[in-house]
Each structure stands twice: as structure tokens, then as C-alpha cells.
Amino acid sequence: MPDPRPVRVAVLISGAGSNMAALIDAGQQDGAPFEVVLVLSNKPDAGGLAVAQAKGVATATVDHRAFGTDRQAHEQALDAALTAHDVEVVALAGYMRLLTPWLVGRWSDRMLNIHPSLLPKYPGLDTHARAIAAGDAEAGCSVHLVTEGVDEGPVLGQSAVPVQADDTPASLSQRVLAAEHALYPRTLADFCRQIRSL
Ligand code: GRF
Numbered sequence: 553m554p555d556p557r558p559v560r561v562a563v564l565i566s567g568a569g570s571n572m573a574a575l576i577d578a579g580q581q582d583g584a585p586f587e588v589v590l591v592l593s594n595k596p597d598a599g600g601l602a603v604a605q606a607k608g609v610a611t612a613t614v615d616h617r618a619f620g621t622d623r624q625a626h627e628q629a630l631d632a633a634l635t636a637h638d639v640e641v642v643a644l645a646g647y648m649r650l651l652t653p654w655l656v657g658r659w660s661d662r663m664l665n666i667h668p669s670l671l672p673k674y675p676g677l678d679t680h681a682r683a684i685a686a687g688d689a690e691a692g693c694s695v696h697l698v699t700e701g702v703d704e705g706p707v708l709g710q711s712a713v714p715v716q717a718d719d720t721p722a723s724l725s726q727r728v729l730a731a732e733h734a735l736y737p738r739t740l741a742d743f744c745r746q747i748r749s750l
Contacts, residue, residue, distance in 0.1 A: 558587040559744035562639040564630070564647040565593050569600020570729060571645035571666055571736050576607045578737030586744040590637040592630060594649055610637065616649060627655040641747070643740060644698065653700050663698040664743065666736050668728050670710055671696060675703030680721040680728065691715050691724055693732045695739040709739035 561579065563572045569591070576588045591604035594616045601611045612633045619626040626649075634642065644665040656663070669679040671694040683691040692712040699705035711731040715724060 554749045556748075558584055559748060560589045560638055560640045561586045561643055561740065561744070562590040562592055562634050562637065562641075563588055563604075563643045563645050565591060565598050565600040565645055566595050566648040567598055567600065567646045569598065569603055569646065571732055572600050573603050573607070574733040574737055575643060575645065575740060576604060576609055578741065580607070585741050585748065586641065588643075590633065590639060592633055594626070594630075594647070600646075623650075623652050624654050627652055631655065631658060641740075641744065643736070645736070650702065651698065656698055656700050659698070661697060662747075664695055664708065664740060665698050665703070665705070666732055667694050667696065667703050668692075668725065668732065669703075670694060670712060671703060671707055678721070680719075680724040683715060684719055684721060684724065688715055691728055693728050693735055695736055708743060709735055711735040 563575055565572050572591055578584060579587045588609055591600065591609055591611045593601055593613045596613045596615055604611050614626060614629045614633060616626045640662065642659050642663040669683065670690065670692040674682050680691060690712045692710060694707050695709045696707045697705035713727050713731050
């Protein structure tokens with residue numbers, strides 16, 4: 553018998569958290585296979601924290617600046633918060649810190665990320681400007697498992713968005729972001745159904 557309980561998900565953010573909000577909303581639907589139980593930020597002023605609180609989700613901040621150059625100590629504090637909330641799956645959503653192999657290993661096959669390109673194209677930053685400069689007909693977004701290489705893990709889902717002749721990085725990023733808000737909840741739901749049926 554598959555376990556019927558929603559998978560307990562934490563979302564890690566550094567900023568506005570629009571993907572985070574989409575994940576919270578999806579997880580609050582009846583019968584959703586996951587529930588966002590914690591939003592964690594490395595920045596005390598991340599706009600997404602207030603959004604999460606307004607939606608009734610617990611939040612915590614573990615400010616990386618308090619740990620200086622000791623990335624792993626910062627991650628150990630993050631991990632303690634995840635454990636305290638019985639988190640089963642971690643969703644990175646605009647979390648702007650590179651992860652050490654330690655945290656990646658702790659959450660191996662249980663940590664997802666959304667990236668604003670059709671991976672393996674354009675890992676890293678400035679994806680929309682790079683797609684436009686290359687003359688690509690399509691841009692888009694990918695949800696992937698997190699592995700040690702940046703934006704390199706197995707892709708779980710993708711959504712393509714046509715590039716228009718007059719697109720700027722800003723206009724393209726707006727349309728890709730709208731696609732992200734549909735792709736991430738759908739892909740996370742599929743992933744959580746799968747891990748419950750294992
Ligand atoms: C998104 O474009 C996401 O793909 C990237 O960072 C951005 C975060 O936006 N990793 P938001 O904080 O979810 O609004």
C-alpha cells in the first residue's frame with residue numbers, strides 16, 4: 553500500500569519567492585501529494601518570507617553571513633532546521649548559494665531545483681540574455697535533481713517558451729517565470745507520488 557501522507561517539503565529561497573508561493577498553493581490543494589511545511593532563507597530580508605507567513609507556512613532564516621567562509625557550518629544549521637521540521641524533500645527555488653558536497657550528499661535524490669533554461673543549455677546565471685544572444689527560437693525552464701555540479705543533475709521536467717523577435721532578457725524572464733510556476737508544482741507532485749510508492 554502506498555503511504556497516503558503528503559510528503560513534507562521545505563522550500564529554500566533567497567529572494568522574492570514566486571516559485572515558492574506556487575509550490576505552497578499547490579501543496580494546499582485537497583489531495584496534493586506534498587505539503588510545504590517550512591520556508592528557509594539565507595537572507596533575513598528575502599521578500600518570500602512574508603509571503604510564506606501570510607499563507608500560514610512556518611519560516612526560518614539562517615543568515616549565511618553569521619558563518620563567514622564556513623559554508624558547511626551554515627549548511628549544518630540549515631540541515632538542523634530541516635530535521636526539526638521532519639522534512640522529507642527539499643525544493644530550491646531561487647536559492648542563491650552554492651551548495652557543498654556535504655549538503656548535496658545529505659539530500660541525495662531528495663533535493664530538487666528549478667533553473668530558468670532548457671538544461672543542459674545555459675547552466676549558471678544570465679540564462680535569458682544568453683538564449684537571446686545565441687538566437688535561440690526557444691527558451692524555457694527545467695526542474696532537476698541536485699547533484700554536486702551546478703545545474704547538472706538529472707532533469708525531471710522541462711517547459712519550453714518561444715523567444716519573440718523583440719524579447720529582452722526582462723520580457724523573456726517574465727514569460728519563463730510564468731512557465732516555472734506551472735512546471736515546478738507539477739514536477740514536484742510527480743516526484744512525491746513516486747517516492748511515496750517506492
Ligand atoms: C527563478 O527564475 C528560478 O528559476 C531561479 O531563480 C528565480 C527565482 O525566482 N532559480 P522566485 O524567487 O521564485 O520569484
